[in-house]
Amino acid sequence: MIDKNKTTENLMTKKDLNKLFWRAQTLGVSGNAERGGNLGYLYSMLPFLRKKYQNGTKEERAAAMTRHLEYMVTHHVPQFLLLGSSMALEEKTSETEKDVVRNMKVSLMGPMAGLGDSILSYTWLAICGSIGASLAMKGSLIGPIVMFLMINAVWMPLKFLGVTMGYEKGVELLSSPNSKGMISRFSTAANAMGTIVVAALVVSNVKMSLGLEFTLGKDNVLNIQEMLDRILPNLLPMLLTFGCYKFLKKTNGRHVVSLIIGLLVLGTLLYMGGILA
16 A cells, blocks of 8 residues: 655655666676575665665664565666666555565566566677677777777667666656555566566476386386476476475574585486486
8 A cells, every 4th residue: 555644756866866777787786596696686786775774663674675675687788677666665555565665676577587587688789899899800809899889879878768767757646646546566476477487487497307127018118207297397497496485484584505505416416216217
């Protein structure tokens, strides 16, 4: 729901957004295998969060920072739109409705990564690289410079539009009379999209199959994995992912390294024993 105590004036001014835009150029600087670029995302959000919670409690500030330390992997350019949208949702939702911020990020990370990778990296970046390389092959020193300028001639305006319009239009939309119902619908849709994205990631990245076979006759071999695939494809990857999720949830994510080592050891032993293929 919308916080009724807020004024209609936006929390972030044009000057604030300009400063945040340049600060957010560090979005892709930090990265780790566990949570992607979450540190860069939080670092970019900090000026907004300080302003938003300048009169808030220590617990509210800590919860806000924790929200933006969650897993974040997407293309660098559309990420600015996520940044602006996150600020708009943070500003116009109450403390009991903050799940919509996380749901929005989870649901849009994948689609924005696909859009950014296909158009801005694999297409535009390749075009800029080929032009710069052709100039360099002719002995011109301006080849790398031309490539750099061409890339940023498209990327920088898109980044700026993403963070400013994502925030300003988001705040404007969320301040409308119908915003309560809209946030509810958006949260439901974002939850559904997030579930689909996570399921697709599991199927694409988690590989697990059984190597067990039983001979039932002279020419009759029962392959357990093939039988499972007929019942429900990708059942084992789903169960493994769900088990890891339950473990991390129960331990509050404190034993990630132990879980990775345990999976490596267990997987190796099961493979050597012929249980896993």
